[in-house]
Amino acid sequence: MSVFLSSLGFGIISAAVLAIATVGFTMQFAVTNVLNLAYGSVMINSAFVTYFLNIHGHLNAWVALIGGVATGSVASYLLNRFIYTPFQRRNLAPITIVIVALGVDLCGTFGLQAIVGGSYFSYRQSLGREWHFLGMYFSTLQLTIIAIALGVMLAVAWLLRYTRLGKAMRATSANPNLARNSGVRTQWVISTTWLISGALAGLAGTVFAMNTGVFEATSAQLYIVLLLAAMFLGGPGEPYGAMLGAATIGIATELSAAFINPQYKMVIAFLILLGMLTFRPYGLFGSERTA
Amino acid sequence: MASQVSAGYDGRAIVHGIDVEANPGRVVSIVGPNGSGKSTLLKSLVGVVPILGGAVSVGGTDITNLPPEKIATMGVGYVPQVDDVFPPLTVKENLEIGGYLLARHQVHERIGAVLEFFPRLKRMMTRKAGKLSGGERKMLAMGRVLMLSPSVLVLDEPTANLAPLVATQLLEEYIRGFADAGSTVLLVEQRAKAALRISDWTLVLGGGRVVLSGRPDDLADNPVFVESFLGGGAHL
Numbered sequence: 392m393s394v395f396l397s398s399l400g401f402g403i404i405s406a407a408v409l410a411i412a413t414v415g416f417t418m419q420f421a422v423t424n425v426l427n428l429a430y431g432s433v434m435i436n437s438a439f440v441t442y443f444l445n446i447h448g449h450l451n452a453w454v455a456l457i458g459g460v461a462t463g464s465v466a467s468y469l470l471n472r473f474i475y476t477p478f479q480r481r482n483l484a485p486i487t488i489v490i491v492a493l494g495v496d497l498c499g500t501f502g503l504q505a506i507v508g509g510s511y512f513s514y515r516q517s518l519g520r521e522w523h524f525l526g527m528y529f530s531t532l533q534l535t536i537i538a539i540a541l542g543v544m545l546a547v548a549w550l551l552r553y554t555r556l557g558k559a560m561r562a563t564s565a566n567p568n569l570a571r572n573s574g575v576r577t578q579w580v581i582s583t584t585w586l587i588s589g590a591l592a593g594l595a596g597t598v599f600a601m602n603t604g605v606f607e608a609t610s611a612q613l614y615i616v617l618l619l620a621a622m623f624l625g626g627p628g629e630p631y632g633a634m635l636g637a638a639t640i641g642i643a644t645e646l647s648a649a650f651i652n653p654q655y656k657m658v659i660a661f662l663i664l665l666g667m668l669t670f671r672p673y674g675l676f677g678s679e680r681t682a
Numbered sequence: 683m684a685s686q687v688s689a690g691y692d693g694r695a696i697v698h699g700i701d702v703e704a705n706p707g708r709v710v711s712i713v714g715p716n717g718s719g720k721s722t723l724l725k726s727l728v729g730v731v732p733i734l735g736g737a738v739s740v741g742g743t744d745i746t747n748l749p750p751e752k753i754a755t756m757g758v759g760y761v762p763q764v765d766d767v768f769p770p771l772t773v774k775e776n777l778e779i780g781g782y783l784l785a786r787h788q789v790h791e792r793i794g795a796v797l798e799f800f801p802r803l804k805r806m807m808t809r810k811a812g813k814l815s816g817g818e819r820k821m822l823a824m825g826r827v828l829m830l831s832p833s834v835l836v837l838d839e840p841t842a843n844l845a846p847l848v849a850t851q852l853l854e855e856y857i858r859g860f861a862d863a864g865s866t867v868l869l870v871e872q873r874a875k876a877a878l879r880i881s882d883w884t885l886v887l888g889g890g891r892v893v894l895s896g897r898p899d900d901l902a903d904n905p906v907f908v909e910s911f912l913g914g915g916a917h918l
């Protein structure tokens with residue numbers, strides 16, 4: 392198997408994980424106006440709840456995942472309710488929320504490290520058999536992750552386009568005052584958005600940990616770079632853009648890892664992000680007014 | 683409807699002690715120079731800007747400082763001066779959000795009724811609102827607010843940026859029409875002459891206060907009013 396194809400395979404799986412994470416991240420940013428830099432720590436904390444249920448609760452990893460998803464959802468809701476919203480109410484400069492989020496991220500990551508320590512962890516889970524496609528190998532676990540990502544993408548696309556809640560989310564994102572004048576309870580819409588996007592963070596964190604196989608408290612610390620790159624590539628607030636951005640970043644970073652140096656993964660993502668911010672600040676698919 | 687209302691931003695009043703009385707079947711218009719507080723007054727009535735003193739009621743129910751989404755449920759529809767549509771949403775989705783409080787089958791029904799009213803929108807249902815022309819966009823903004831069949835319509839300069847003919851049609855056919863059909867219309871309008879023609883009562887704001895008010899005929903005879911608002915339009 393060629394190095395190119397094997398790293399493309401890795402890229403596809405990374406992209407699947409990143410797509411789940413980015414869709415939640417961009418949804419938060421678009422609807423609630425918070426650039427939640429603590430997203431990575433929500434992911435890894437959720438992954439550890441799954442771990443706890445899997446190892447100490449003796450649950451199958453896929454069942455334990457439900458606990459991880461619930462953790463991400465509730466943690467994100469509480470984060471908004473008790474930290475971001477009170478700061479937003481004070482009408483401070485937008486940079487304040489970014490700094491607060493950064494602080495939350497550090498507390499989330501190193502708080503977790505204080506509890507679980509600095510060692511490495513893995514789920515008790517089989518990878519399943521190997522499948523062979525077009526010169527690439529995937530384990531059953533990896534194929535399952537890709538299938539979950541596709542399912543999540545379809546579900547989010549359907550939510551935003553066809554449901555009353557999804558339309559209210561897009562309306563709230565585009566013009567919150569007008570949404571309220573139309574009878575939309577935007578506070579409720581925003582809370583619900585945190586619950587849903589937080590669930591996606593929890594899901595992404597768990598499949599991220601499953602995919603890396605071995606993880607520690609700080610494993611998702613730099614993930615925010617990939618998230619930002621994928622989000623800006625697709626255009627902030629554009630869920631379809633987020634999917635394509637995640638695909639591009641996931642594959643580009645894994646190919647660069649194979650052909651340049653794995654150490655430079657984040658650097659490559661960051662360079663793509665810088666390039667986007669310079670040449671297409673609204674993303675490849677975004678427009679000035681985002682959805 | 684409003685009595686002794688003061689309202690403004692960050693606790694600082696922009697409009698002071700304003701009384702507005704509007705009844706079903708009537709158009710009440712508000713005119714005044716730029717920055718006189720017309721939009722601020724309307725925003726306070728629909729819950730977007732905090733009311734610092736006085737009270738607002740609709741049909742005997744007090745709505746002072748209720749959140750806008752609550753006021754929307756009480757039959758008050760508001761078309762703001764700017765940002766009056768959801769640009770990334772399609773025309774159809776804009777109307778659906780307008781009917782957010784309705785049951786699903788009613789939404790469908792009301793969209794049909796609104797399209798009867800603004801047939802031009804029929805051909806652009808799947809277009810994004812951000813891509814409409816100024817006139818089409820205003821029709822959509824009006825259509826959105828009509829989705830809930832409001833009993834009180836609060837309109838902030840609905841004819842701004844419209845061609846004179848379209849503006850006249852909007853005012854004389856549609857807006858006067860809503861009132862004739864039994865709605866209460868509260869209208870802020872820069873085109874003072876046109877506003878007087880369709881109004882039952884007119885308030886003139888200046889520096890956040892009512893400086894004149896009266897029936898259009900009487901105002902048209904008032905030399906101060908004529909000089910500042912009907913005299914050649916130099917002030918606009």
Ligand SMILES: Nc1ncnc2c1ncn2[C@@H]1O[C@H](COP(=O)(O)OP(=O)(O)OP(=O)(O)O)[C@@H](O)[C@H]1O
Nearest residue numbers: 691692696714715716717718719720721722723763
């Ligand atoms: N969001 C805001 N925060 C603070 N002050 C504001 C805000 N919006 C408007 N103002 C101020 O309130 C005053 C009245 O503004 P308002 O928009 O009500 O005027 P207007 O009569 O509607 O003017 P125009 O004819 O230009 O629409 C102005 O001095 C304006 O600068």
Ligand SMILES: [Mg+2]
Nearest residue numbers: 720721722763
């Ligand atoms: Mg105004």
